[in-house]
Amino acid sequence: xxxxxxxxxxxxxxxxxxxxxxxxxxxxxxxxxxxxxxxxxxxxxxxxxxxxxxxxxxxxxxxxxxxxxxxxxxxxxxxxxxxxxxxxxxxxxxxxxxxxxxxxxxxxxxxxxxxxxxxxxxxxxxxxxxxxxxxxxxxxxxxxxxxxxxxxxxxxxxxxxxxxxxxxx
Numbered sequence: 001x002x003x004x005x006x007x008x009x010x011x012x013x014x015x016x017x018x019x020x021x022x023x024x025x026x027x028x029x030x031x032x033x034x035x036x037x038x039x040x041x042x043x044x045x046x047x048x049x050x051x052x053x054x055x056x057x058x059x060x061x062x063x064x065x066x067x068x069x070x071x072x073x074x075x076x077x078x079x080x081x082x083x084x085x086x087x088x089x090x091x092x093x094x095x096x097x098x099x100x101x102x103x104x105x106x107x108x109x110x111x112x113x114x115x116x117x118x119x120x121x122x123x124x125x126x127x128x129x130x131x132x133x134x135x136x137x138x139x140x141x142x143x144x145x146x147x148x149x150x151x152x153x154x155x156x157x158x159x160x161x162x163x164x165x166x167x168x169x
Contacts, residue, residue, distance in 0.1 A: 052066070057128065
């Protein structure tokens with residue numbers, strides 16, 4: 001695994017987030033925060049969970065401290081989420097820019113949410129954090145549909161096609 005491989009995963013995730021943000025921007029604030037379905041309930045809650053988790057994993061890997069988990073109610077609008085996510089994206093990008101391919105192979109000791117000490121490879125942890133967003137973006141897309149809107153397509157195929165200037169599908 002190389003830093004370029006991990007950066008590509010994050011590039012795709014941030015591209016997909018922006019696509020979803022554009023779809024969410026067509027919703028009302030009430031729809032954005034409405035409890036619809038799923039384990040996190042609303043689009044807002046799911047996005048804040050994604051941000052909080054990404055920052056939490058970044059901290060475990062040696063990035064800036066997050067502190068306590070982010071609280072959804074502190075992000076009442078999509079604009080608040082987008083602003084916070086831009087800061088987190090900048091931190092992730094700066095962290096990855098400081099890494100070498102060799103760094104990705106080093107072991108990182110961290111505490112899980114139960115306070116238990118664990119150890120994993122840095123590159124694997126960063127990939128896990130990026131992949132975590134894929135799962136929840138699917139949930140957000142479903143919630144957008146449940147509210148009667150269209151989320152657009154955020155598949156990796158469409159990201160790659162856009163990057164290459166070709167048509168996918």
